[in-house]
Amino acid sequence: xxxxxxxxxxxxxxxxxxxxxxxxxxxxxxxxxxxxxxxxxxxxxxxxxxxxxxxxxxxxxxxxxxxxxxxxxxxxxxxxxxxxxxxxxxxxxxxxxxxxxxxxxxxxxxxxxxxxxxxxxxxxxxxxxxxxxxxxxxxxxxxxxxxxxxxxxxxxxxxxxxxxxxxxx
Amino acid sequence: xxxxxxxxxxxxxxxxxxxxxxxxxxxxxxxxxxxxxxxxxxxxxxxxxxxxxxxxxxxxxxxxxxxxxxxxxxxxxxxxxxxxxxxxxxxxxxxxxxxxxxxxxxxxxxxxxxxxxxxxxxxxxxxxxxxxxxxxxxxxxxxxxxxxxxxxxxxxxxxxxxxxxxxxxxxxxxxxxxxxxxxxxxxxxxxxxxxxxxxxxxxxxxxxxxxxxxxxxxxxxxxxxxxxxxxxxxxxxxxxxxxxxxxxxxxxxxxxxxxxxxxxxxxxxxxxxxxxxxxxxxxxxxxxxxxxxxxxxxxxxxxxxxxxxxxxxxxxxxxxxxxxxxxxxxxxxxxxxxxxxxxxxxxxxxxxxxxxxxxxxxxxxxxxxxxxxxxxxxxxxxxxxxxxxxxxxxxxxxxxxxxxxxxxxxxxxxxxxxxxxxxxxxxxxxxxxxxxxxxxxxxxxxxxxxxxxxxxxxxxxxxxxxxxxxxxxxxxxxxxxxxxxxxxxxxxxxxxxxxxxxxxxxxxxxxxxxxxxxxxxxxxxxxxxxxxxxxxxxxxxxxxxxxxxxxxxxxxxxxxxxxxxxxxxxxxxxxxxxxxxxxxxxxxxxxxxxxxxxxxxxxxxxxxxxxxxxxxxxxxxxxxxxxxxxxxxxxxxxxxxxxxxxxxxxxxxxxxxxxxxxxxxxxxxxxxxxxxxxxxxxxxxxxxxxxxxxxxxxxxxxxxxxxxxxxxxxxxxxxxxxxx
Numbered sequence: 001x002x003x004x005x006x007x008x009x010x011x012x013x014x015x016x017x018x019x020x021x022x023x024x025x026x027x028x029x030x031x032x033x034x035x036x037x038x039x040x041x042x043x044x045x046x047x048x049x050x051x052x053x054x055x056x057x058x059x060x061x062x063x064x065x066x067x068x069x070x071x072x073x074x075x076x077x078x079x080x081x082x083x084x085x086x087x088x089x090x091x092x093x094x095x096x097x098x099x100x101x102x103x104x105x106x107x108x109x110x111x112x113x114x115x116x117x118x119x120x121x122x123x124x125x126x127x128x129x130x131x132x133x134x135x136x137x138x139x140x141x142x143x144x145x146x147x148x149x150x151x152x153x154x155x156x157x158x159x160x161x162x163x164x165x166x167x168x169x
Numbered sequence: 170x171x172x173x174x175x176x177x178x179x180x181x182x183x184x185x186x187x188x189x190x191x192x193x194x195x196x197x198x199x200x201x202x203x204x205x206x207x208x209x210x211x212x213x214x215x216x217x218x219x220x221x222x223x224x225x226x227x228x229x230x231x232x233x234x235x236x237x238x239x240x241x242x243x244x245x246x247x248x249x250x251x252x253x254x255x256x257x258x259x260x261x262x263x264x265x266x267x268x269x270x271x272x273x274x275x276x277x278x279x280x281x282x283x284x285x286x287x288x289x290x291x292x293x294x295x296x297x298x299x300x301x302x303x304x305x306x307x308x309x310x311x312x313x314x315x316x317x318x319x320x321x322x323x324x325x326x327x328x329x330x331x332x333x334x335x336x337x338x339x340x341x342x343x344x345x346x347x348x349x350x351x352x353x354x355x356x357x358x359x360x361x362x363x364x365x366x367x368x369x370x371x372x373x374x375x376x377x378x379x380x381x382x383x384x385x386x387x388x389x390x391x392x393x394x395x396x397x398x399x400x401x402x403x404x405x406x407x408x409x410x411x412x413x414x415x416x417x418x419x420x421x422x423x424x425x426x427x428x429x430x431x432x433x434x435x436x437x438x439x440x441x442x443x444x445x446x447x448x449x450x451x452x453x454x455x456x457x458x459x460x461x462x463x464x465x466x467x468x469x470x471x472x473x474x475x476x477x478x479x480x481x482x483x484x485x486x487x488x489x490x491x492x493x494x495x496x497x498x499x500x501x502x503x504x505x506x507x508x509x510x511x512x513x514x515x516x517x518x519x520x521x522x523x524x525x526x527x528x529x530x531x532x533x534x535x536x537x538x539x540x541x542x543x544x545x546x547x548x549x550x551x552x553x554x555x556x557x558x559x560x561x562x563x564x565x566x567x568x569x570x571x572x573x574x575x576x577x578x579x580x581x582x583x584x585x586x587x588x589x590x591x592x593x594x595x596x597x598x599x600x601x602x603x604x605x606x607x608x609x610x611x612x613x614x615x616x617x618x619x620x621x622x623x624x625x626x627x628x629x630x631x632x633x634x635x636x637x638x639x640x641x642x643x644x645x646x647x648x649x650x651x652x653x654x655x656x657x658x659x660x661x662x663x664x665x666x667x668x669x670x671x672x673x674x675x676x677x678x679x680x681x682x683x684x685x686x687x688x689x690x691x692x693x694x695x696x697x698x699x700x701x702x703x704x705x706x707x708x709x710x711x712x713x714x715x716x717x718x719x720x721x722x723x724x725x726x727x728x729x730x731x732x733x734x735x736x737x738x739x740x741x742x743x744x745x746x747x748x749x750x751x752x753x754x755x756x757x758x759x760x761x762x763x764x765x766x767x768x769x770x771x772x773x774x775x776x777x778x779x780x781x782x783x784x785x786x787x788x789x790x791x792x793x794x795x796x797x798x799x800x801x802x803x804x805x806x807x808x809x810x811x812x813x814x815x816x817x818x819x820x821x822x823x824x825x826x827x828x829x830x831x832x833x834x835x836x837x838x839x840x841x842x843x844x845x846x847x848x849x850x851x852x853x854x855x856x857x858x859x860x861x862x863x864x865x866x867x868x869x870x871x872x873x874x875x876x877x878x879x880x881x882x883x884x885x886x887x888x889x890x891x892x893x
Contacts, residue, residue, distance in 0.1 A: 018439070018440075018442075069366070084215075084439075085439050085440045086439075087440055087444075095403050095404070095451075099403070102399050102403070120425055120429075121422070121425045124421045124422060124424060124425040125421075125422075127421055127446065128385070128420070128421040128422070131448070134388055134446050134447075134448040135252070135447070135448050135449060135451070136445075136447055136448075136451065137445070137446045138399065138443055138444065138445045139443070139444040140442065140443060141438075141439070141440045141441065141442050141443075141444075142442055143442070144394070144395055144396040144442055144443075145395070145442055146310050146311075146394060146395050147327070147394075148309070148310040148311035148314065148327070148328070149310070149314075149329070149337050149354050149358065150193070150332075150333070150334050150337075151197060151200075151327065151330065152334075152354045154354055154355050154358045156358075156359075157310060157358055157362055157396060157397070158362055158365070158366075158395045158396040158397040159395065159396025159399070159442070159443070160396075
């Protein structure tokens with residue numbers, strides 16, 4: 001088992017290779033301030049993030065899906081991050097979770113530093129023990145992309161064009 | 170009728186007439202190879218295991234699952250249904266279509282948004298639903314472009330790789346009612362996103378495939394890059410999954426093993442952007458998982474074919490396939506493309522749809538080397554080709570030519586006449602550099618026609634003085650049977666003579682068994698196993714006369730004897746034993762010169778000056794034969810290093826009958842090879858298989874290339890000391 005520092009630095013490399021960005025912060029409030037500063041709009045947040053933030057001025061989490069579509073910034077949280085691949089594991093049982101992580105242009109994913117694991121196999125081992133989590137689980141590795149037109153890599157197709165992983169703590 | 174659904178001959182003509190296809194696919198294959206190899210190297214370093222060990226591990230998982238398919242289906246079904254999904258096992262494409270249509274109708278659904286699913290292509294779902302008034306919209310960008318153009322995928326993971334950006338601009342423009350700058354790909358992608366977005370919100374159902382069905386939890390795993398699959402499964406109320414029964418794996422740990430291999434082999438990514446696992450229906454929604462047979466159980470019953478069910482649809486087999494690079498997937502395949510398409514089409518769509526492209530495969534074996542589940546694709550293609558031949562799908566000229574070839578005396582008689590005719594042509598000034606100057610039709614002009622020398626290889630060996638030994642070797646004093654090979658004997662006789670000299674230089678004595686002709690390879694390659702058996706039996710009888718070790722300058726015959734003869738005689742135990750007794754004694758000349766007829770290092774260092782490089786016979790190289798490294802042998806014996814050559818083990822385009830049956834394919838592959846040779850700047854190109862040497866020389870002659878082409882035996886024998 002590697003140290004937390006080693007895993008964080010490996011994760012940063014993997015994320016960079018997948019064209020994601022890293023943001024290190026101490027707490028959810030700091031993450032919110034960063035996210036809120038990115039555009040003139042209020043970021044869309046998932047129910048779990050809403051609970052973390054405990055702020056009265058946030059939009060209703062039951063916002064219909066359509067209003068989230070194409071929001072500039074969305075914030076969600078990951079259960080795990082995988083150092084090997086730079087991936088984050090999102091558990092998204094409700095459509096609203098997926099709307100935030102898919103329909104916004106710039107997705108910010110918060111993950112606790114101690115939840116960075118070494119390898120993808122650790123992620124699958126975790127998943128195998130959490131049958132409820134596997135109802136709708138996604139390893140996200142970088143921003144959405146396509147190379148379907150003449151193999152020209154284009155970042156940002158149906159999902160976000162920018163992905164930031166905020167490592168908390 | 171669109172470009173991709175026309176009959177094979179029409180698709181073939183269209184693809185060889187497209188000037189942009191070859192260079193684009195060449196660029197793709199080369200960049201894929203580089204990034205994929207880098208990914209595989211990193212994986213090997215991290216896991217401290219070889220790619221071969223990793224792929225064999227996962228292949229064993231797939232094999233064990235297929236072995237107990239019904240148990241795993243039951244386990245998957247129980248778990249998925251416990252999680253609220255409906256699981257149906259269906260036998261045919263028609264059943265799958267009608268199941269989906271009936272659910273849609275009963276729920277009042279008239280719009281289905283689709284994520285990429287090869288099974289839905291296999292059953293031609295979009296077309297069939299349309300007949301029933303249900304619209305299906307592809308949301309993967311590449312698949313959507315195909316749908317707009319009414320085309321089929323030309324690659325398993327890059328479905329629209331054949332489309333040019335100008336064409337994409339045109340079809341997108343027509344659909345979205347605006348003009349696009351073909352060079353602004355990001356703008357086209359952004360508009361496609363907006364064009365597709367509205368459909369998610371109004372669709373009643375979403376449809377996806379599955380990269381894996383995980384039995385222990387009844388889950389599906391889907392790997393994508395765009396994000397459309399997550400939209401298609403989140404917004405509509407009904408989720409259909411179409412998956413072949415072969416996608417089952419037992420556990421999540423196996424899913425992780427599959428993911429080590431799949432994205433690296435498919436798109437050379439460590440991991441695709443989205444790896445999504447879904448278990449059961451989401452609250453208030455429906456999930457219907459369709460487990461399709463459609464020929465898969467029949468595949469499982471055939472020993473040689475069943476391994477093809479391991480396929481994880483990565484497309485790597487197409488990415489290294491030389492004929493695929495020339496004609497693309499609309500021609501090299503049917504709905505499934507690449508090498509795997511040449512195999513499974515027979516079972517999903519029938520021999521009629523599978524037969525057309527069979528003759529395009531050059532049997533180079535590159536596909537098997539990169540297959541992440543180690544499917545013996547070349548072997549399987551030859552099996553399907555045999556079935557196609559048996560069902561009457563071989564051209565008449567090919568059948569007649571093989572019948573002639575199978576009769577040694579008639580063959581030699583005709584060759585004798587041919588040699589005389591060539592002599593007359595030479596007198597008439599129609600020969601230059603050993604090739605005829607004939608007014609060939611345009612499609613054959615890329616390769617000159619070699620003349621037939623008056624004296625065959627066997628005649629040369631019999632009528633010359635013995636070469637003095639230059640060194641002792643473990644084979645000193647040992648008598649060796651020389652198998653000339655039919656092609657070399659007539660078209661490259663010097664290589665046969667040189668082989669004899671090199672054996673003698675190492676102290677061996679050469680015996681030339683009487684009546685030797687052809688091992689049966691050309692007929693076997695063409696799927697005509699009856700004729701192949703006839704030739705093989707004749708060769709076995711010829712080579713049984715002595716118990717000597719057998720040496721040949723033709724590695725293709727060694728492979729035929731060792732790999733193909735056991736298949737030809739699998740139902741004839743007596744002949745199988747006799748074939749094995751002979752093939753156990755056969756050696757490729759190059760490996761013989763290393764052991765036991767070893768020539769010492771540097772013993773042929775006094776030779777003509779001039780630079781050289783080596784094209785290494787693809788089939789032997791991809792099979793991992795040490796003797797295929799003729800570059801190392803020649804370096805060792807001459808002390809002169811080879812010039813670097815790009816893609817030294819990629820096929821030269823000879824491919825046995827392929828270059829005759831599909832001349833444009835032979836030409837395209839040869840062009841790739843000769844460009845690499847020209848870039849090497851060599852004076853002499855050496856190669857190890859006589860077929861390659863003849864083909865490369867005839868191509869260089871037609872193209873006016875400046876290098877000389879030699880069989881390595883000729884290159885080496887020219888440096889032997891003259892007898893005192």
